[in-house]
Amino acid sequence: MEEHHSVPITGILNKLSIKDLSISGKKVFIRVDFNVPLDENMNITDDRRIRSTLATINYAIDEGSKIILASHLGSPKGEPDKKYTLASIARRLQRLIKKEVTFVPNCLGPEVEEIVNRMSEGDIILLENLRFNPGEEENSEEFSKSLAKLVDFYINDAFGASHRHHASIVGIPKLLPSAAGFLLQKEIDYLQGVVNHPVRPFVAVLGGAKVSGKIDVIRNLEDKVDKVIIGGGMAYTFLKAMGYNVGDSLVEDDMLELANEIREAVVSKGIKFYLPVDCVIAQSIDAAAETKLVTAQEIPNGWKAVDIGPASVKLFSEALESAKTILWNGPMGVFEVDAFSRGTFSIAHAIADAYALTIVGGGDTDLAVSRAGVSESISFISTGGGAALELLEGKVLPGLEALTNKEIKDTE
Ligand code: AMP
Numbered sequence: 001m002e003e004h005h006s007v008p009i010t011g012i013l014n015k016l017s018i019k020d021l022s023i024s025g026k027k028v029f030i031r032v033d034f035n036v037p038l039d040e041n042m043n044i045t046d047d048r049r050i051r052s053t054l055a056t057i058n059y060a061i062d063e064g065s066k067i068i069l070a071s072h073l074g075s076p077k078g079e080p081d082k083k084y085t086l087a088s089i090a091r092r093l094q095r096l097i098k099k100e101v102t103f104v105p106n107c108l109g110p111e112v113e114e115i116v117n118r119m120s121e122g123d124i125i126l127l128e129n130l131r132f133n134p135g136e137e138e139n140s141e142e143f144s145k146s147l148a149k150l151v152d153f154y155i156n157d158a159f160g161a162s163h164r165h166h167a168s169i170v171g172i173p174k175l176l177p178s179a180a181g182f183l184l185q186k187e188i189d190y191l192q193g194v195v196n197h198p199v200r201p202f203v204a205v206l207g208g209a210k211v212s213g214k215i216d217v218i219r220n221l222e223d224k225v226d227k228v229i230i231g232g233g234m235a236y237t238f239l240k241a242m243g244y245n246v247g248d249s250l251v252e253d254d255m256l257e258l259a260n261e262i263r264e265a266v267v268s269k270g271i272k273f274y275l276p277v278d279c280v281i282a283q284s285i286d287a288a289a290e291t292k293l294v295t296a297q298e299i300p301n302g303w304k305a306v307d308i309g310p311a312s313v314k315l316f317s318e319a320l321e322s323a324k325t326i327l328w329n330g331p332m333g334v335f336e337v338d339a340f341s342r343g344t345f346s347i348a349h350a351i352a353d354a355y356a357l358t359i360v361g362g363g364d365t366d367l368a369v370s371r372a373g374v375s376e377s378i379s380f381i382s383t384g385g386g387a388a389l390e391l392l393e394g395k396v397l398p399g400l401e402a403l404t405n406k407e408i409k410d411t412e
Pocket residue numbers: 207208209210213231232233234250305306307329330331332333334335336363364
């Protein structure tokens with residue numbers, strides 16, 4: 001799609017950017033988020049998170065920095081576990097960046113110090129998984145200090161991990177001049193800048209499993225959007241709260257009252273609130289299950305809604321037509337099963353075709369967009385799941401907060 005709106009840079013204005021630091025010829029620790037999905041043979045199934053950091057790494061190469069990259073991968077519980085080694089990620093990065101990347105099989109210790117001290121300008125090393133050391137998740141000061149003393153500057157380009165209070169996210173930046181990399185800046189610009197200052201009409205499309213996971217997002221968007229479209233499992237809690245029989249669909253009974261309150265609050269502000277009008281139902285979440293198409297008022301007991309139906313797709317697509325900004329978070333149904341994926345993929349196409357600035361808020365939704373084959377037509381797809389949700393909930397990311405404020409640099 002053509003990019004015809006400028007992206008306001010707002011959220012990050014008070015923090016240093018990598019361009020504000022004189023990193024030329026210096027040792028720079030770049031925290032990246034290389035926590036990529038792997039298959040059972042440990043092959044990387046999606047390298048978008050690696051590709052998304054290339055702008056920052058290439059900038060540091062051009063500046064002649066000595067680049068020390070570090071990331072976590074999976075949850076290895078504070079000790080080495082070869083299942084979670086970053087060795088294959090170093091190889092993938094080397095292919096993508098077309099430059100030698102030295103993998104260091106430790107994240108701390110004399111070997112790391114020796115290698116860092118021997119680095120020349122433009123060299124790149126990738127340290128082993130930070131979570132092989134318990135200090136990372138415990139945010140140990142000692143761990144942060146040991147890493148900080150190796151380098152001159154700290155850059156955070158690990159958006160997907162920036163909601164974590166871990167040493168490499170909040171500890172090291174307190175000890176060094178620290179700035180945001182280009183990916184972190186872009187994520188904040190879209191998920192905070194655009195969302196807080198959208199070109200209207202602004203439509204939020206929310207789906208996924210549970211209302212409880214998205215309540216704070218709806219609350220935060222309440223004052224910003226013109227329309228809210230609800231699909232996925234969470235729709236059935238809203239429908240049940242309105243008095244419909246939703247059969248065996250996913251419902252959070254403890255959220256019924258809150259669902260009504262939220263719907264009423266949204267509608268009372270003049271925001272249009274859309275729920276599915278029809279759905280695909282099945283007796284079990286199983287590719288071979290028999291399916292039926294029914295209206296949202298007619299879901300029989302023993303059956304559950306697994307996707308939105310064609311009338312809902314039409315209703316939602318029409319609601320999206322006039323949008324100038326669209327935010328999408330959460331699939332419209334159990335799209336992982338082919339037979340239940342049509343609603344999600346149709347909405348992915350409607351969003352991709354809209355003459356609007358389109359933002360996909362990470363998590364499962366980026367997988368849905370890529371399976372629908374429309375990733376290239378979306379203005380921005382976030383690389384973060386939890387971090388994206390926290391920003392959309394209006395929270396401050398600890399990793400961003402920990403970076404050096406702009407004023408402090410003036411006194412250096
Ligand atoms: P979330 O992480 O909250 O965005 O939820 C994503 C998950 O919601 C996906 O794995 C979907 O399979 C699931 N989901 C979407 N629609 C439904 C539904 N109608 N019933 C049960 N699960 C659903």
